[in-house]
Amino acid sequence: MHNPPDRACVPEGTTLHAARLRRGAGGLARRLVDLAxxxxxxxxxAAVEEPGCLCAACWRGMEFITSPLCDRLGIPLAYAIETGGRPPVSALALDDPPAYGRARAVAAFGDVARDLIHALKYADRLDLARPMGAMMARAGTDILGSADALVPVPLHGVRLWRRRFNQSVLLAQGIARAAGVPVRAGFLERTRRTVPQVGLDRAARARNVAGAFRVPDSAGAEIAGRRLVLVDDVLTTGATIDACAKALLRAGAAGVDVLVFARVVDGAATPIS
Ligand SMILES: [Zn+2]
Incomplete structure (x- = not known):
């Protein structure tokens, strides 16, 4: 069910502009497009055969998260256990349950995943959003099946103005394209600016984002009873995602799951039966 992707290229629906040109072009024109x-x-x-692909070395460097994984946190489990048909859960998730229902990630936050996210966020490689979104759609197959809408984690206005785009919105659009679930960026807004979470400990992260998100009054009626999937680039301690999930649940969402490109993983977790 949660198998590693079988090829370095992103499947259907993710062809980049160059590939479209290539398909449409014949003979000389096609060779010219390939040259350009x-x-x-x-x-x-590095050179690859098709756009939207990783080279073999980067593919090997992606720490894809595959079964067995914790159904709540989406982290890899050290070993599979017999749970009588119920999805396995880690001891970590039972000790400290997240506000969201289930999280899924393409990969652990290793070198290659970090390079991809940084290229998207800081190097204006907006072309990455579509193939990365397609990889996320694949990793999130089991949570997207019952989802009514994708909700990108909002950036504060100042940061959005500086960066000019919200990477979570772009990734959500990539997922929507591959999975057919609509994006609803207006379901959540950031009410105040928070300091970057990097360097803060767990408690400080939770304090930093507490009350920083809210559902606009205009979205309340649409959210009630809906199953939502929060979308972000990285999941670290989960403080930000938890604050978002709480805001959506308070507004009456029937369920809130999480889909990220990469999540921080501290070794394989112990499953609990
Ligand atoms: Zn590469």
Whole structure:
């Protein structure tokens, strides 16, 4: 069910502009397009056969999260256990349950996943959002099946103005394209600016984002009874995602799951039966 992707290229519905041109172009024109826009690896820009692909080295460097995994936190489990048909859960999730229902991630936050996210966020590689979104749609198959809408984690106005785009919105649009679930960026807004979570401990992170998100009054009626999937690039301690999930649940959402490109993983977790 949660198998590693079987090829380095992102499947259907994710063809980049160059590939569309290539398909439409014949003979000489096609060769000219290939010369002008040679497909490169999503992460390291080495030559690859098709656009929207990772080269073999980067593919090997992606720490894909595959079964068995904790159904709540989406982290890999050290071993599979017999749970009588119920999805396995980690001891970590039972000790400290998240506000959201289930999280899924394409990969652990390792070197290649970090390079992809940084390229998207800080190097204006907006072309990555579509193939990364397609990878997320695949990793989130089991939670997207029952989802009514995708809700990107909002950026504060100042940060949005500086960066000019919200990477979570772009990733959500990539997921929507591959999975057919609509994006509802207006379901959640950031009420105040928070300091970057990097360098803060767990308690400080939770304090930093407490009350920082709210559902606009205009979205309340649409959210009630809906199953939502929060979308972000990275999941670290989960403080931000938990604050978002709480706001949506308070507004009456029937369920809130989480889909990220990468999540921080501290070794394989112990499953609990
Ligand atoms: Zn590469």
């Amino acid at each position: 826009l040679p497909p490169v690896c999503m992460a390291c820009r």
